[in-house]
Amino acid sequence: MQQDTLSVEQKLEVLREQHRDLDAAVDALEASGSTDLLQVKRLKKRKLQLKDEIRMLSARALPDIIA
Known part of the structure; x- marks a missing residue:
């Protein structure tokens, strides 16, 4: 389990x-007047796709706690 958690954390990073x-690339293009x-x-x-993937992996990394 620890191995899986580390790999998910590494992937998130x-x-x-x-x-x-x-x-930074978008900011640079917009600042240059491209x-x-x-x-x-x-x-x-692509940024939105990455954000969605980050959210999915973050949700998977957190344990399900039913209070």
């Missing part, structure tokens, strides 16, 4: 880092 990197709106849209869509 990787996903969070990718999300931060995409956020007219490549399709690229910005793709990056934002």
